[in-house]
Amino acid sequence: MAAAGLPDVDALFSQIKTRSVEKTLLPLVKQISSLVAARGEAAAGGAAVQRVGAAVCCAVERFVAVGETIADDNPDVRHSMVLACKEARAAGRAIERVCAGTDGAGAGMVSAARALLASVTRVLLLADMVVVRQLLLAKDKVARSLDRLESVSNFAEFVRAFTEFGGGMVELARLTAERRADLRDERRRAQVAAARNVLERSTLMLLTSSKTCLRHPGSASARENRDTVFCQMRRAMDLIHYVVRDGLPGHEEQSHEAAQWEAGTALGALRGLSTQVRAARARGGADSARRRALAATLRALVERTHDFTDSAYTSHEHRQRILSLAERIAYELERLVAVAVSLEEQTGNSSGAALESACNGATSAASELERALVVAARDQAKDLAPLAEEARKLASDLAHIGNRQRKIASSCGERESERLHSIASQLHEQLDHIIEVCKLLRHIAMSETLQVSAKFAEINLRIYGPQVVTAARTLAAHPSSAAARENLDVFVDMWAWLLADAARLAKELLDLTDERPDKQQYSSLPRPGKHGTTTKPLKAVRLDSDEQAKIAKSGLEMKMMSSEMDAETEKWQGADENNDIVKRAKNMSSMAFAMYQFTKGEGRLNTTQDLFTQAEYFAEEANRLYKIVRQFSYQVPAGTIKKELLEHLDKVPTYVQQLQFTVKEPTVGRAATFSKVDNVIQETKHLMNVISKVVTTCFDCANKYKLDFTGLSAAGAGRGSARDEEAAGGACGDAKPGGSSSDTAM
Structure with a gap:
């Protein structure tokens, strides 16, 4: 275009x-x-x-x-x-x-x-922009309610203000939920979700801490609890404000509170560095501007690795390994810059081999440092679940101290205060360790959602963790206070939520890295071995900008098809959460979108081999969808609409076979590889087009005849005759990417 x-x-x-x-x-x-x-x-x-x-x-x-x-x-x-x-x-x-x-x-x-x-x-x-302003008006209304709540002086006034605040929060929750679902950017969606979590979880603490403060106006610890909750809720609303105004004309500013959510990661700096080195290799050197960019990225990388090397919980072995590799990267980049300067000063190509050597050295060091960082973070992440459990028990002990102090004689109060101080010290030590682990997990998170989740866990543990002890001190000073008792219980509940979030985050990241930090897992690709693997690995090639531009049009057309399928399936998904046709169609749409991103040099598919593997799984998913829809077609009464469905459906095996043959075709040389990429994109687009028609016609049938989607599965028992089942299996069986034709049911 x-x-x-x-x-x-x-x-x-x-x-x-x-x-x-x-x-x-x-x-x-x-x-x-x-x-x-x-x-x-x-x-x-x-x-x-x-x-x-x-x-x-x-x-x-x-x-x-x-x-x-x-x-x-x-x-x-x-x-x-x-x-x-x-x-x-x-x-x-x-x-x-x-x-x-x-x-x-x-x-x-x-x-x-x-x-x-x-x-x-x-x-x-x-x-x-109108929608954004409506949301910001709702946010401002809640902010004014918070100001009023903070200034009340008696309980009756507080109840009225809290009722007004609750109504505003309901409206803000509705609007932020709609905005989150509508945002295209993964990081922005995750940030809105994190802010909504803070507001939702803090509302009950706002109630109990305010009641305790009103009941005990002279208590410094009660006031600290309440002020902390107000501060966190305002920070959450600041984040919402920043996210929804992002991209609006004249609103490019970034507040300090929002900036902490945008902080980069060590893996992000490493991959940025690798991209810059590859660009230097492709261009045959690096001009002064690109050399300055390399230096800036290196500084950012070294700064971010400090979170690993400065942590008291990083082992000596991991620390020394990371420091050594960081020094090696700095040396390799110095060598690269020296070669680039030399190439600028001469017209010949005598330094071409030196440039290749310097680039190889830098990318190799970056890969090794990435593995070292992931291993160091994993080592600590394994301790997070037991750490969280121990911290939860310590918080529970604090609550029990409050119960006991109300019952025991005053002569024993001093001993209980010493015990409270001891538990608080242990809790702070555990908290420091957990926060350090969350910080490292953010650096190795491969998705922006996980990065934001880790940052959310770190910030809220840092701020709300000490408040459990503060709430316990209020109850220790007022052992007969029902308000202080309730307030401590609520803060302990929040503590348990935050610890569970941290443990869940660690488990998810451990599962993703899966003891193989050198192998990136793509969320849109099934795990190798589960759905078949290629027997002969292809040589991975990266397309340059000119090649990507040539296939960009096909990629855009495929993106349009995937967007249209998303729009179609979203109309039906809410009606039946177990609708396997929708699940398969949306999965294929997601894969097609990843392939579209590849044509732009973006996304998770980095090399041609990644693209070909994605195409294999796309064909497999089409096989499964074919079998499910074939099974569904047995319910459809004979007529024009069933004929139309079967006409579209019968084209699927042919397109699947063409895509699989294209993926398996051997190539030699860069030109042949690029031609294969173009053909794979085209074949995927054709298959996506016919699948879109199948899904649309399938749902037309369901709507017309009020048919049920439940019980359908790719491997389930079929409705209809054995002959029909045999035809479905024979026409489009589960393919095994990379295998010979005899290995495939096509």
Whole structure:
């Protein structure tokens, strides 16, 4: 589309932060792409193109009407929205004229298409801004309620203020849940989820700590409990504010509180360094700007490894290994920079071998340091579950001290206070260790969701952990206080939640690294061995920017198909959580999206081998979906719609077979590998297209005849005759990627 004169689609979508806006824009992008591709026919007044042009114009009119309604209801965006709607309407009419052949040559199509996409995107972004402002207004309302709660002086006033606060929190929870589900960016979704967790879990503590403070106004420990809860809730709302305003025009600022959520990881710096080294190798050197970038990334890496080497809980062996490898990386990068400078100063290629050697040395050292960091973090993560259990027991002992102190004679109070001090010291020691482990886990987290979860665990343990002891001190000073007793119980419950979060995080990361830190696991790929593996590994190749640009169009088309399938399946998923057809379709859509990201040089698929493996699993999933839908088709009464379903379904085995043959085809040389990549993307796109039709028709059948999806599975007992079952298994059995044709049921 860029070649045709349209705006760069990736740049267009980079402005979009939400899925709802993306899904609204995708069909229009697809229609306009088709029109631009057929602009020669448009200039000749082709009947089909005329109809499409008229349809686009009508769709734009309806769209603009909605935009103008939003403008009427929202004075803040009225002027900008009216202008954008006016431009969109004019562009829609221009497209209709071009398609009717009444507006000159086909070049007018490009101009009108560019104007339409730009104006429609502007309308959508302005509409999204309205949603953001509604959320921020709800957040501001809760913030004002918090201010009022903090200033109350008697219990009756507190009850009224807390009731108002509760109503505001319900509305804020609803709006943040909707926004979280709509956000495209994984990190932003995780941050909103973390902030919502803080607000939800802190609300009960806000109630009990405020009651205790009102009951014992002279207690410094009670006031500390309450002030800490207020502070954490305000920080959570600051994070929500930062996330929802991210990307809005004029709001690029980043507060200090939000900045701590954006802190980089050691693995992130290592992989950034490796990317820069690969770029230097591909370009035959590094200019002064890239050398400065290398130096900055190295500084960031060294700084982040300090969390490992400065930790009192890192073993001497791990510490020395990490320090040694960090020094080695610095040396290898010095060597790389020296070679790059030498290449700049001479015109010949005599330093080509030296550059290759320096790049190999740097990437090798980076890989070894990554393994060393993961091993060090894993070593400590194994201790987290018993540490959390011990800390939970210590908190429980604090609660028991409060119970005993109320019953024992005053002469024993001094002994109990000493015991409280002893338990508090042990608890602080355990807390320090747990926080250190969470910090290291964040550095090795391979997904942004896990990074945010680890940061959330670390911050909240650091802030709320000591407050358990503070609540116990309040009860020790007022052993007969029911409010102080309730407050301690609530803080102990929060402590137990946070410890469980940390232990669950450690288990998840241990499972992901799975004792093999040098092998990255892709969440969109089944584990090797479970669904079949390739018997002969392919040579991994990375595509350069020119090669990625060549396959970007096919990748974009596949992304559109996956988005359309997502939209279709989402309409049905809520009706039946056990719908295996939806699960398989969404899994295939996720795999297709990962392959689309590969065409842009992004995502989890880093090499051509990763892409080919993903395509194998995509074909396997299509096999399973075929069998499930074939099983479902036995329920569908004979008729036109069943015939349509079977016509689409019968094409699946052919497309699966073509994709599998393409993946297995041997290649020699970079050109052949690139050709194979292009063919795999094309075959995957064809298969995705027919699967989309199968799913849509399948659900049309279910809706028309009120059919049940439960009990369907790829391996389950089939409904219908044995002959039908044999046909289903024979036509599309479970494939074994990488095997010979005799190993495959195709």
